[in-house]
Amino acid sequence: MQTIFRRWLTPGDLNGFLGLVVDNLSILAFLSTALIGIFGFPADIVFLRMFPGTALGVLLGNLAYTAMARRLARLTGREDVTAMPLGLDAPTSIGLSLLVLGPAFVGFKQAGMDPHAAGMATWQLGMASLVIMGVLKTVLSFFGASVQRHVPRAGLLGSIAGIALVLMGFLPLIEILKQPVVGFAGLGIVLYALVAKGRLPFGLPGVLVAFLLAALLYYVLGPLGLLGSGYRAPPVWQWRFALPWPTLEWTHGMAYAMPYLPLILPFGLLMVVGGINVTESARAAGDDYSTRDILLVEALATLAAGFCGGVAQTTPYIGQPSYKAMGARSGYTLLTGVVIGLGGVLGYVSNLVELLPLSVLAPILVFVAIGMTVQAFEATPMRYAAAVVFSFFPAIARMVTIKLGDPTYVSFEHFAALYNDRSHGLSELAVIAVLGNGFIITSMLWASFVVALIDGRVARAAGIVLLGALLTSVGLMHSATLAGSVYLPWQLDAGAQAMVWQFAGAYLALALILLLLSLQRLDNAKKSV
Template identity: 30%
Template sequence: MIGLLVFVVGLPKDMVYGRIAPAFGLAVFAASVWYTIFALRVVKATGRKDVTALPSGPSAPSIFTVTFLVILPVFLQTKNAEFALQIALVWCFVEAMILVAGSFLGDVIRRNIPRTVLLSCLAGLGMLLLAMNPMLQSFETPTVAFVVMILIFINWFGKSPIFKKIPTGFLLLAVGTALAWAFGLQSPEAIKASMTSFGFTPPSLHIGSFIEGLPHAVPYLASAVPLGLANYVFDLENIESAHAAGDPYPTRSVMLANGLSSTLGMLFGNPFPVTVYVGHAGWKSIGAGIGYTLATGTSMLLVTLFGLGAFLLAVIPMVAVAPILIYIGIVTANQVVRETPKNEVPVIFVCFFPWIANWALTLTNNVLSAAGTSAKVVGADVLAKKGVYYVGLTNLGNGAPLGSMIWGCIAIFAILDKPIRGAVAAVVGAVLVLFGVIHSPSVGFAQPAAMPLVYAYLMIAGVFLLKHYLNQRSEIAEALPVVAAPRQLQESD
């Protein structure tokens, strides 16, 4: 986050380190306090001592979206960092309010969307957004990452840990850091430079910035609605993941905590919402209990209050941390395999496709941008001749969180022969496409490029309705009494 704001956008360092970062740490800390309270309530209600608190963290997609779709364009256009932050604060508030409003429907949605779908969507997120890039980073620096990864396989996946008396998390960081310094991947100069950010910078209220941004924020809020819905889905999936791992948490309370924590951070100058972070099953598998999420939130707050972020990255390389994210992604995906009945397994792979397309679309756009061009300039036909089906990537990859859920529902209701519910899922998909929430690069009503997708979803609904009609006819035919033929009746007489 700090790297994007300082080195990509070009915001003043004193704004990033002195205002945004402390408020960001405060928001994560507030959410972690709530999650700790929720975990203590579960312990009190059940008497269990193996409860794992929910993991708290920033919404990673929101960090990129608000940076590149809000802060960067506004700053480039106006050269006014204060104004760009004001717009972003309003954007964050809209995200938070979607979570607050949606908290009253969360349990209803969880009851009506099969667990296989929720966990499959989360598995796609874990593998493609959480684990894929760290895996690529690991193969860029194999002399460090490979040793860390094999230690993970032995200690966390295996049954016989190596160096049993040393906590594995500490072992991974220590080994990764030592190897990075031994192979010259870290620089003493970077440590010296990082010390310039030291200092105590407590968060301060910036309500005026939020109010001043309200009249000017509307043109930039289009991305807030679909991403707010996506964050809402993330929370649902992560809460369901915790429930599947044995830790039931109240959906409404968790979502209210996220919305209120994000609002608190926004009032102090943080434009990035917080969420239930992915990987509950992974943290639980390595022995995390109640205190770890509070320790994480406290650490985040201290790092941002005292400007320690740059220093930590100068000492501990990201490549030493990256394999841990790979592990969490794998465990997240493995959870859905364990929890899914055999006949529903195809749903897992159906849910993966939007996430794969989303990752590939992001990669393609970044490559074209680095080359100083875009898909529009190159042309979709030219890309298609090289095997890059850009239109398909755009349609399938945009709105992946909701698109994954829609297609998961369509697939599972087809498999379980629940055509009415399948028709409802298809109609919901058509409505989301109609308003540009999924399968479109931007929000908009009845965009010409999206209409074929709207019609296609409605056709799926029609097929489900036909299946429902045929099912009813079959049930009626089976219920009718068998009437004997006339000759058989005569012989009987």
């Protein structure tokens, strides 16, 4: 019995389990905190409908990756094979909650729905979004290498770093500073353990210690009145039993999802490229997994989650070599899948995440944001640094729009009036909003365009800019609607059409200039011959 136990579970697996399960819990906690705390979402829909299906994706994906690791160990005769870690993707889960689900819920209420009906419609939208991403990832899993060839790494990593910097980094940093005694302590531990690689007592994981220390400060200082009005007493523990049964509710959300395609589709694309990168990372560490199989498993896990009520997609995590270094094998993914999967069904996951206020969670999100932004520069040649930086601007515009349009400060009607004020040309607010609409695609395209220029491929740059004009004309980039929806330009009113043609015309004009410059370069090349 002891031999069997050691075969499936090593001390390194326990360390790996603590790190991987905390990562997943932190994302679930942020998802619920953002929806319930920021947007006033009905908690029962989050915990009884969204969580079970979302956790099911983590369970199925980790079980499959565990089996793949065991199979690779048998084929190679090695006992040190480490499973690929799988969990909920932080950038897209946070982006989906802040940019899609939360705003959609507010929009449904403004359209006259009561909070529960608006929550159900938003849940259906979230399921549909996951199904769309799952289908896209399933198809692209067979063409991963082609995706990497046609989209420069600066574009892919720059766009996701933009999300990380302003949505995962700056906004959570504000939450830290709302309760600085709690949040700064946690952030300091995270920076010490994960950035500076400092050793904690007994070799404890930095994320776990940061959570425990920040939570301890919160629940000790809060009742003493030392945290001001931001303290909330711990909720009463309750069992929330809910099986993630397959449902067709997602079909009702397809119509709701269409306006959000400029965000949903890039989220799926980013996971394909990320899966390719982490598979290469694992291969370099000695575990040669099939890239197609890694991508296909996580795509099918995302689809299964969407069919069963989930709203956050799974992804293979980039830290496989780190888990290998700590001695983890295949037991840690098995444990994580079972704990998270059963937690979604039995409800103890929802109780755990309720114990973690945003000021406790925010430090790990800031660390992830720092890491992803640094990676965008480290993983691309230095000559493309300008392209990475240029790709940040649309994300910054989106963040400014989110804060300016916060209904806590500005009514929707007043915000819309300022947006539509064209008494002196395009209003500054309209320009910021239009730049931020479809910002992920815009970031990819802008970085790709600059990379082509740096490489001296001016004609290719012109083609990329021409693609920008096409995407702008239908709202996949720079949507002229306040909601950022897609459209056919003749469906818009005259004012919005004028905005579309100005932005699309700008891309067309630049494409023409670049084509002329490319002819000049070609002519110079002929003369030199």
